[in-house]
Amino acid sequence: MFYLDFQKANCKNCYKCLRSCPVKAIDMRSSQAKIIESRCILCGHCTKACPQNAKSVHDDTAAIEKLLEKKTVIASVAPAFLASFGTDGFEPFRAALKKLGFADAFETSEGAAAVTLEYKKLLMSGEYDNLITSACPAVNRAIQLYHHDVLKYLAPVDSPMVAHAKILRARYPKATIVFIGPCIAKKREAAESGIIAGALTFEELTGLFSKRGITLETADSAATAKPAARKTVAGDKVREVAATAEVSESSGTALAAKFYPISRGIIKSFDKFPEGYEYIAVDGVDRLSSALEDLKNIKGVFLEINACEGACVNGPCAIPHRGGIVDANVRIRNYTNRAPKDVAAGYPSLATTYKPMVAGDRVPTDDEIESVLAKTGKTRKCDELNCGACGYATCREKAWAVINGYAEVEMCVPYMREKAESLGNVIIENSPNGIIVCDEQLKISEINRRAAALIGQASPEYVFDCFDPTTAFKAAESGVGARMDKLRIDKTDKYVDVNIVPLAKENSLLIVLTDVTDKVNYDAELDKVKRDTLSVTDSVIEKQMRVAQEIASLLGETTAETKIALLKLKNAMIEDKN
Numbered sequence: 001m002f003y004l005d006f007q008k009a010n011c012k013n014c015y016k017c018l019r020s021c022p023v024k025a026i027d028m029r030s031s032q033a034k035i036i037e038s039r040c041i042l043c044g045h046c047t048k049a050c051p052q053n054a055k056s057v058h059d060d061t062a063a064i065e066k067l068l069e070k071k072t073v074i075a076s077v078a079p080a081f082l083a084s085f086g087t088d089g090f091e092p093f094r095a096a097l098k099k100l101g102f103a104d105a106f107e108t109s110e111g112a113a114a115v116t117l118e119y120k121k122l123l124m125s126g127e128y129d130n131l132i133t134s135a136c137p138a139v140n141r142a143i144q145l146y147h148h149d150v151l152k153y154l155a156p157v158d159s160p161m162v163a164h165a166k167i168l169r170a171r172y173p174k175a176t177i178v179f180i181g182p183c184i185a186k187k188r189e190a191a192e193s194g195i196i197a198g199a200l201t202f203e204e205l206t207g208l209f210s211k212r213g214i215t216l217e218t219a220d221s222a223a224t225a226k227p228a229a230r231k232t233v234a235g236d237k238v239r240e241v242a243a244t245a246e247v248s249e250s251s252g253t254a255l256a257a258k259f260y261p262i263s264r265g266i267i268k269s270f271d272k273f274p275e276g277y278e279y280i281a282v283d284g285v286d287r288l289s290s291a292l293e294d295l296k297n298i299k300g301v302f303l304e305i306n307a308c309e310g311a312c313v314n315g316p317c318a319i320p321h322r323g324g325i326v327d328a329n330v331r332i333r334n335y336t337n338r339a340p341k342d343v344a345a346g347y348p349s350l351a352t353t354y355k356p357m358v359a360g361d362r363v364p365t366d367d368e369i370e371s372v373l374a375k376t377g378k379t380r381k382c383d384e385l386n387c388g389a390c391g392y393a394t395c396r397e398k399a400w401a402v403i404n405g406y407a408e409v410e411m412c413v414p415y416m417r418e419k420a421e422s423l424g425n426v427i428i429e430n431s432p433n434g435i436i437v438c439d440e441q442l443k444i445s446e447i448n449r450r451a452a453a454l455i456g457q458a459s460p461e462y463v464f465d466c467f468d469p470t471t472a473f474k475a476a477e478s479g480v481g482a483r484m485d486k487l488r489i490d491k492t493d494k495y496v497d498v499n500i501v502p503l504a505k506e507n508s509l510l511i512v513l514t515d516v517t518d519k520v521n522y523d524a525e526l527d528k529v530k531r532d533t534l535s536v537t538d539s540v541i542e543k544q545m546r547v548a549q550e551i552a553s554l555l556g557e558t559t560a561e562t563k564i565a566l567l568k569l570k571n572a573m574i575e576d577k578n
């Protein structure tokens with residue numbers, strides 16, 4: 001069953017969710033984060049960390065809307081509602097839920113009060129060296145999966161949500177119970193409880209309110225017009241299903257269980273502290289593991305743990321309130337101090353068992369780990385940077401994930417960078433062309449050997465140390481590529497074609513120098529040969545013309561003389577004939 005996952009996101013090289021996950025329950029292969037159901041404790045920390053807000057929570061809205069149509073549904077509302085919705089007390093909230101179709105709504109703190117009493121009993125029994133609270137399902141799952149050594153300290157008591165559901169069920173045997181709160185982990189806990197029909201997050205509830213046009217202001221006025229004690233507001237529908245009231249509401253111990261959703265809230269709910277224990281609160285997934293590890297070596301600690309920093313008011317599906325966590329604390333304190341205490345009496349058995357669980361991962365051998373490490377060039381201990389860039393705290397943890405099919409070798413950022421750089425360097429250094437990379441002020445950041453040889457300087461600082469920078473400046477300003485053909489480098493007497501490519505993303509210019517010296521020299525030689533040939537041709541033609549003219553003139557004279565002689569001969573012959 002899917003409770004939480006990520007939508008399609010651009011995860012390449014991000015790994016922020018993985019870094020924030022206390023139990024590394026995220027599969028990062030193919031550049032897309034995916035939650036590993038069997039490992040996940042549903043703390044929701046990763047979804048808060050995601051910069052692309054790629055959270056996808058299993059949505060119970062449609063199913064609960066259906067329930068509201070056909071059944072008599074009672075809501076158990078986590079006391080964190082005050083921080084998320086900013087209402088003045090529970091009544092406006094309750095009225096809004098009734099408009100939505102709930103038969104009635106009650107505060108889960110009633111269940112929490114019973115849970116506190118159970119904790120007190122366990123503390124007073126003297127049977128526990130330490131006792132860990134069981135109110136946070138994410139923490140409970142973390143202990144069941146990953147901290148078997150301290151499982152014996154986890155209070156064998158239902159969470160306040162399940163406790164309240166049991167109380168409501170005893171009171172209204174035919175009612176369907178739905179939990180409403182800021183927590184994703186409670187969705188799974190509700191499904192596994194066998195007593196809660198569904199769990200709505202505050203985010204889902206907000207969606208339902210706006211879909212039905214219900215505002216809490218409207219609810220406020222309704223509540224002002226008709227303030228009511230639980231029994232009268234409960235309404236006909238609930239009275240109809242309340243076959244027997246097994247739970248007494250008028251007697252018992254009054255506890256400040258409305259404090260539960262804030263840090264140290266469980267400890268604050270105690271009216272008296274059983275002796276022999278230090279009462280310590282730890283919140284935030286970052287401290288979860290170390291706190292549980294510490295417990296192995298000490299005795300006499302009552303440990304209140306919440307996976308969320310600041311406890312449930314800061315849950316993964318809480319509605320961020322403008323005053324933040326401080327405002328949330330103030331609201332809860334004010335409300336708890338002025339509202340009636342939560343009464344715990346005559347409730348059903350809240351005993352439960354938290355069994356050890358296994359995530360089912362493979363435990364790799366040392367050789368397997370070494371072989372994966374070697375794939376990213378980590379053959380010596382000092383190669384293991386343990387930088388955390390891949391999302392895992394150590395290189396060995398990441399190797400474990402690769403072997404289990406949760407990660408890819410290529411996620412090692414320093415290795416991939418080094419590889420890309422060395423590949424890039426090989427290509428650049430072996431290029432037949434000169435390559436220069438400079439910034440927009442033409443300050444050179446990279447120059448390969450070929451470019452240095454062409455310009456005759458090993459490490460020039462600026463482009464204008466190499467050649468006239470006018471065209472390069474224009475390219476940098478306009479962002480449009482430019483070229484200069486057959487540019488002469490005076491220092492080396494080389495000719496280069498210069499191709500200037502602006503790299504917008506990098507705010508840089510790539511300048512490629514192609515050596516065309518041979519071609520330029522060949523062209524010049526060819527030109528000279530052509531010019532020499534022309535000049536020779538010209539002189540030959542001139543000479544030929546001269547000869548031709550001489551021949552012509554000689555030929556002309558001879559012809560004239562011949563003509564005269566022949567005429568003379570003709571005339572003589574004519575005279576002879578006469």
Ligand code: SF4
Nearest residue numbers: 021040041043044046
């Ligand atoms: S919900 Fe918590 S345990 Fe699950 S993947 Fe996210 S950070 Fe990890």
Ligand code: SF4
Nearest residue numbers: 011014015017033050
């Ligand atoms: S935090 Fe995780 S899910 Fe979000 S973009 Fe980064 S890698 Fe993807």
Ligand code: SF4
Nearest residue numbers: 386387388390395412
């Ligand atoms: S060196 Fe690589 S494998 Fe090791 S922690 Fe850093 S990114 Fe992860």
